[in-house]
Amino acid sequence: MASPFIEIQVGERIVKITNPDKVYFPERGLTKRQVVEYYLAVGDGILRALRSRPTTLERWPGGVFEGAKLSTRVDNKGDAFYQKRVPKNAPDWITTARIDFPSGRSADEVCPVELATVAWAANLGTLTFHPWPVRSDDVDHPDELRIDLDPQPGTDFDDAKKVALSAVRELLDDLGYVGYPKTSGSRGVHIYVRIEPRWTFTEVRAAALAFAREVERRMPDLVTTKWWKEERGEEIFIDFNQNARDRTIASAYSIRPRPHAPVSAPVTWEELPDVDPEDFTVETMPARFAALGDVHATIDDRAFSLEPLLEMVERDEADRGLGDMPYPPNYPKMPGEPKRVQPSKEARPTSG
Numbered sequence: 001m002a003s004p005f006i007e008i009q010v011g012e013r014i015v016k017i018t019n020p021d022k023v024y025f026p027e028r029g030l031t032k033r034q035v036v037e038y039y040l041a042v043g044d045g046i047l048r049a050l051r052s053r054p055t056t057l058e059r060w061p062g063g064v065f066e067g068a069k070l071s072t073r074v075d076n077k078g079d080a081f082y083q084k085r086v087p088k089n090a091p092d093w094i095t096t097a098r099i100d101f102p103s104g105r106s107a108d109e110v111c112p113v114e115l116a117t118v119a120w121a122a123n124l125g126t127l128t129f130h131p132w133p134v135r136s137d138d139v140d141h142p143d144e145l146r147i148d149l150d151p152q153p154g155t156d157f158d159d160a161k162k163v164a165l166s167a168v169r170e171l172l173d174d175l176g177y178v179g180y181p182k183t184s185g186s187r188g189v190h191i192y193v194r195i196e197p198r199w200t201f202t203e204v205r206a207a208a209l210a211f212a213r214e215v216e217r218r219m220p221d222l223v224t225t226k227w228w229k230e231e232r233g234e235e236i237f238i239d240f241n242q243n244a245r246d247r248t249i250a251s252a253y254s255i256r257p258r259p260h261a262p263v264s265a266p267v268t269w270e271e272l273p274d275v276d277p278e279d280f281t282v283e284t285m286p287a288r289f290a291a292l293g294d295v296h297a298t299i300d301d302r303a304f305s306l307e308p309l310l311e312m313v314e315r316d317e318a319d320r321g322l323g324d325m326p327y328p329p330n331y332p333k334m335p336g337e338p339k340r341v342q343p344s345k346e347a348r349p350t351s352g
Contacts, residue, residue, distance in 0.1 A: 006033070010040065013093065013116035017123050024063035024127075027259040030282055032063075035255065036122045038263075041286035042253045043115045045266065045294040046129070049251040050118065053131035054097040054109035054139060056248055057083040061125035064257045073330070080125075080257065086110050087124065094120065097136035101246050102331045111136050127255040130248035133204075135197070142204045143197040143303065146249055147179070147211065148242045149189040152224075154234030157277055159222060160189040163236045165272060167218040171211065175308050180296045183277040185256035185264040190249055192296075194303045199310075201245040202334075207309035209325060210316055212238035227326045228342045241328055252296060255282055266296040 005018045020033035039046055060080040062068060071078030085107045086096045097111035109132075112118055121129070133144035147168060149160040164181055168191060172179045179191040195204070209225065215238060216223045224235040242249055250256065252266045265280035265288075280288075316322040326340045333340070 008036070008040075008119065010116040010119045011114055013114070015116055015119045015123065017119075022063065024060070024125075025259065025261045025282070026063070026065055028261050028281075028283065030261055032123070032125075034282065035127070036119050038255070038282045038286060039118050039122050039253075040115065042289045042294075043118070045289060045296070046118055046251065046253040047112065047115050048294060048296070048299070049253060050112040050129055050131050052097075052111060052113055052135045052137070054099045054111050054134065054136065055132070055251075056130040057110060057121050057124065057126040058128035058130060058250075058257070059083055059125040060127050060257055063125075064127075064259060064261075068257075070257070082130070083124075083126075084109055091120065095136075097139060099132065099134075099139050099246075102244075127257050129251045129254050131251050132246075132248060133243070138197055140201070141197040141199060142201060142243070143195060145193040145195050145204060145208060145211075145306070145309075146242050147191040147193070147208070148184075148239040148249060149191075150237045150239050151187045152229075152232045152235055152237055155222075155236055157183075157187050157189070160187065160236055161272055161275065163215065163219060163223055164189045164191060165269075167215045167223065169269065170218070171214055175304075177304050178302065180266065180299050181269060181272055182252050182264055182266045182296070183275065183280060185250060185254065185262045185277065185280075186258070187277070189272075190264070192299065194299060195306055196303045199306050201243070203306065203310065205240060205243040206313045206324070207306045208243040209240040210309050210312040212240045213316060213322065214312060225325070230342060230344055240325065244327060244331065247328065253285070266294065268295050271295075 005016050006020050007014050007016050022032045024032055062079050068079040071081040095111050095113050096108040098108055100106050133142040149163055151160050177193050179193050181191045212225045216225050224232045224237050226232050250264045254264045256262050261282040263280050263285050267275050324336045327334050
């Protein structure tokens with residue numbers, strides 16, 4: 001028997017939704033159709049987050065059921081997976097962008113320019129969209145600095161908020177930057193800053209590391225930039241490597257694969273002190289969006305120079321002797337990078 005489907009009008013496109021009643025979030029009883037309808041309800045916001053950006057699709061075609069897991073490089077037998085290359089059966093109106101991975105390989109990734117692309121991807125089981133910090137007309141020069149506040153064991157969202165509202169916001173003000181905060185959809189806080197697209201990934205990552213180190217200096221008891229987990233302790237890790245090539249963060253308005261269907265929610269600085277990330281879900285966000293619109297609607301109004309942060313990079317090296325930090329393990333050895341060996345596994349000199 002043919003698979004049941006519905007067709008919905010999205011802009012100028014007709015998008016087919018197969019098995020619309022398939023349950024994606026059993027705990028909430030949410031179906032594939034409701035996932036698609038959620039993305040249409042926040043359409044202006046999700047499209048602003050993704051427009052013209054090469055985007056990796058995090059697909060959960062079986063839904064978020066108990067025991068479901070995401071495939072990894074080590075174990076590719078998961079129930080969900082990241083799709084970096086555009087599916088072979090994609091409609092001819094799906095736009096793509098050619099991107100280069102650190103390995104030297106290339107791929108054509110989905111690059112949304114219209115909301116119908118989001119609906120089409122949601123029909124494939126895409127819950128989370130992971131856009132690159134670049135636009136399709138210049139895929140080698142990021143236009144976004146991403147500050148990722150990642151709570152480590154023993155810390156939580158409230159600690160991430162404390163860092164964001166004090167040292168991070170103060171430093172943004174000192175630099176003359178405007179940052180746009182959002183919940184990660186889990187325990188973290190993300191802050192985005194639009195930058196002029198004239199620096200390389202290497203330079204943007206170096207700037208992010210300098211920013212992180214300055215926040216660490218201002219809040220040494222709660223913030224860490226240590227790359228190795230065994231060294232971090234109960235602190236908020238600022239993940240500078242999220243600014244490296246081919247590293248991505250769940251976009252604003254993306255659904256996260258947790259039982260209660262949370263979403264990564266843009267918020268204002270004024271709201272952030274009282275924010276509880278559990279309040280933002282597939283079920284609650286449409287009403288908020290209908291009432292407030294996209295609270296990050298002005299994010300593209302101005303782009304900032306990285307020069308103040310790159311000057312901090314030079315000062316860190318010249319005055320403090322601080323060089324680069326390790327890249328993620330799947331990257332080739334990078335110029336100036338220290339040894340990529342976690343301290344507990346580093347060989348110790350033998351005595352005698």
